[in-house]
Amino acid sequence: MCDLSRSFPCKEGCGHCLHMYLKYDDTKGHPLCPKFMTFFLYIARNLDRDIENSVKRWRMFCECEAPEREKLPGDWKSKSDVQRLVILRALRPDRMTNAMQLFIEERMGRKYVEGENIDFSQSYEESGPSTPIFFILSPGVDPLKEVEQLGHSLGYTCENRRLHNVSLGQGQEKVAEEALKIAAKEGHWVILQNIHLVRQWLPRLEKKLEAHSDVAHSDYRVFMSAEPANRPENHILPQGILESAIKITNEPPRGMQANLHKALTNFSQETLEMCSKEAEFKSLLFSLCYFHACVAERRKFGAQGWNRPYPFNTGDLTISVNVLYNYLEANSKVPWEDLRYLFGEIMYGGHITDDWDRVLCRTYLEEFLHPDQLDGELNLAPGFPAPPNLDYSGYHSYIDSCLPSESPHLYGLHPNAEIGFLTMTSEHLFKTVFELQPRDMGNSGGVVITREDKVKQTLDEILEKLMEEFNMVEITGKVEERTPYVQVAFQECERMNVLTRSIRTSLKELDLGFKGELKMTSTMEELAEALFLDQVPETWASKAYSSTFGLTAWYADLLLRMKELETWVGDFQVPPAVWLAGFFNPQSFLTAIMQSTARKCELPLDQMCLQCDVTKKNKEDFTSPPREGAYVHGLFLEGASWDLENSILVDSRLKELHPTMPVMFIKKKCSNFRKKASRMINNLHYLFSLKALTQDKAENRNLYECPMYKTRQRGPTYVWTFNLKTKEKPAKWILAGVAILLQV
Structure with a gap:
């Protein structure tokens, strides 16, 4: 439930101990302040036991909406404010930003947490x-x-x-x-x-x-x-x-209500009355304001909101309303398709550079600009129907009285998206505070762990565990046939050698620099700084795979990848279940599946497409690979959950941010419908499976084209697209930002 390997501030909540807590990592250093150590031991000996003995009370505390405003259960309620922050950081990291704001407000005053509007x-x-x-x-x-x-x-x-x-x-x-x-x-x-x-x-x-x-x-x-x-x-x-x-x-308005009011203030009663088709114009103008508020505020949810950040502004909205006016005046009926295209591909779409973000923008417009709204049958969000024909002040009043309270549901997202966003904000906050700290750690007793000592300790640990490079001459010599899978193994070994060589060489040079046997260069200083901050050095990251981990987790992951690769090249037999995330280039393995099948079928590669079936098994249930294709494991869902019994996408479970997917069976299918596929993908750079091409429209509505990414950063880490079964409209999952991730 909590991370008790972290150190905790002393009972008095002294500034030095808070400093130490922010810096401490049990794998790299040791707590120095006696009070600090005393409280840490108290926590380590008692908190886990108290949680086990009072599960109900602690669960209620952890699951409440704003735990920072609640008292800790039992005897823990007498702890100081700083100690409460420490415990809350371990139990509910997503609430730390709110907790810190509350702490500052109580200690320093409300003006330090509220922005002041200056004329x-x-x-x-x-x-x-x-x-x-x-x-x-x-x-x-x-x-x-x-x-x-x-x-x-x-x-x-x-x-x-x-x-x-x-x-x-x-x-x-x-x-x-x-x-x-x-x-x-x-x-x-x-x-x-x-x-x-x-x-x-x-x-x-x-x-x-x-x-x-x-x-x-x-x-x-x-x-x-x-x-x-x-x-x-x-x-x-x-x-x-x-x-x-x-x-x-000038900070942008926060929340749907503020954004919607702000969007509407760009217009006036005169604007609402200027079109001859007044009812249609007013209805669509309000929908455009809601659309603008959605796309602007959605950025706060990070990569699950938009793969890349975009500078949407009020100019996009005002130009769109001008276009709306001109098109309504020039047509006898509302040109829904034309308007959606202009807004989604040109006005707002002109900012968008990612294909999946373009699909998201288009889906929003299909949901918000719909003929049903003219009959009063359209909900812009759950519990928020499109407004009736009102005047300018009436629309503002409608927002205040009818808009539900702020929630990710207003943007089509699941509440988990907010938890993930707040957790990332908290991580960024502590990372920033950490980087502002002095580079030497010590206490009043004179005991000091210098920056160099800490870096040297990290350096020695990495070198001690680092495996030897793969012997490419020996590996290539024992292979008779270079199948597509073997080629992938060779490429992975070569890239792993480049990375491990860079790690070993740079660390040995830094070690010599600390000993005075080499002159310290700027590159060596940057390496030392990264090791001290538990960050992956830029020189290593440029030769490695995509990852969002800190150095400690990244290196543990690297060792697992090396071990997996070592097992594979031992006999060059594809593992029963392949860890797809373990590749530098996962696309190369997926392409190898296509190439292998294309050779067997004696068909051109461009007539092949991947299909996936989600099994009901875990990787331990497989003892041998399939005759064609591959079983892959280690995949995570974001934005939804997988119903194992019915094999369909379902809503996420609250606080389960990245549920593990069952093993997926990925195989090739021959497609004679390439031209049809080209028309269907509408310039997106990915392939549909054969089933998506041959099933009728009713069945197509029950398939969600789910993107796969290497990390939570999404965007440039795109890997492939696979169809997942669903009973809901695919639009629901598009707005929810549902994706398969290889690493979380």
């Missing part, structure tokens, strides 16, 4: 010719609209040429320089959007701003915007610009 006009009053305003961009927020609105009220607009708006990119540097020159002389305003896109020009921009500020007109103002760097070392903005500017960031 932009106040920031403008503080600016000047030598004090520009710099906007740090957030997804889905367009802060420059406030600049344009304020400018309009003060007489600065693009129409009267007193406002110069330059969107930076290749070739726009000269345009921006000319705008700055004119504005400084005449007292105009200049907006420079996305300055992060012109890295080479930024030093010159800094000099231009400094030069103009000394002689500029008193009304001269500069407004800049840029996206934040994803990592500290990737910062490119000159220090001078940041120091001289007023820095503002």
Whole structure:
């Protein structure tokens, strides 16, 4: 139930012990503070036993919606606030962000956890010719609209040429320089959007701003915007610009209610009345607002929300409404297909680069833009029917009175998606705090574990367990026929050798550097830093397979992969059940299944397609491989569960984020319907199984084309697509973000 191998802060909850808890890893170091050790021993000796003796009370605590606001069961309720945080981190990591906010609010005040809305006009009053305003961009927020609105009220607009708006990119540097020159002389305003896109020009921009500020007109103002760097070392903005500017960031609204209200505020009563087909226009406009709120807020669920993050903004919504108006005015009937195509493939789809995200966007539009809504028979979400014909204020009131409370259900997702999102947020929080800590660990008694000691300990442990490279000469010499499966084994061995060679060489060099026998280079310093932070070094990750693990889990996984590969190349017999996640390149093994069958059938490879059958067995139930194809194990579902008895997809069980799939039997089928398949996949880069091509439409509706990914990151880790049986509409699973994962 909990991870008691972690160390816990002392009873007094001292800052040093909290620091130690954040840094401690039982495989790498030792708790140093006596109070720290005392409390850890108390927890280790008592908590597990108390949970076993009071299962009902602890289960109620763990399963409640907001455990951070509840008292701990039994005698544990007398523990300090810091100790409560420690125990909660072990039992409910998904609630740690909320718990930390509550802790800060109680200790420091509510203002430290709530964002304050500042009137932009106040920031403008503080600016000047030598004090520009710099906007740090957030997804889905367009802060420059406030600049344009304020400018309009003060007489600065693009129409009267007193406002110069330059969107930076290749070739726009000269345009921006000319705008700055004119504005400084005449007292105009200049907006420079996305300055992060012109890295080479930024030093010159800094000099231009400094030069103009000394002689500029008193009304001269500069407004800049840029996206934040994803990592500290990737910062490119000159220090001078940041120091001289007023820095503002606008966070997007949180939750469906705030997003839906925000979307609707882009319009007015006049907007609702401008179309001759008023009822249809108002109904579709509200659906578009709900669609916009969905796609904007869905990003908070990470990769299960969208495979990749997209900068959807209010401009996409307003342009879509303009298109809606024009098409309704030009057609006697609502052109549903045309509208869905324009919104899903061009307006919003123009941002989307991932094929599966495009399918998701299209599915949302098919659900929200539907003829049933004109008859009042459409639910935008469970318990939230499309509104009747109302006026502008009526729609806002309808949102407040009828929209269900915030839940992943509003986006078509399962509540587990929120648990996963909150857990990842918590992990990121502690990782960030950890990276901010001093690099030497010690206590008032003078005992110190230095950074070098910790790195050296990790280094020795890795080298001690690292297996020898595969002898490729010996391995290739004992193979008579190079079947597709054998070729895959060779490729995997070679890639494993490259990785293990890199690990061994870099660690030995670092060891010599610590001994003073080699000069420490920047690469060696980066390696040491990664080992200290329990992160996979970049030089290793670039030669390895996709993974989201920290170094400790990653290395344990690597040893398992080596052992699996060693067993396979011992006799080159395909294992009874193959661990698909154990490959550097899982696609190569799946392709080998096709190649092997194609040779036996004497058919071209392009007439083959994979089919999967989900068995009712575990890997231990198989003693030999099938005559054709392969049994694969180690697969996980995200977004749904598998009903073993009925062999269909069903809703996830609460708090079961990644249920294990039974063994899957993957085999090849010959397809004479290639042209038909090409039309069906609609430019998506994956293949349907033969069953998906030959069954009638009724049966097709009972198959969900499920993507398979290497990790929870999804996106670039896509592997294949397999059809899974379902009694529900496939749209349900698309919106739920259901996927098969090889690693969780």
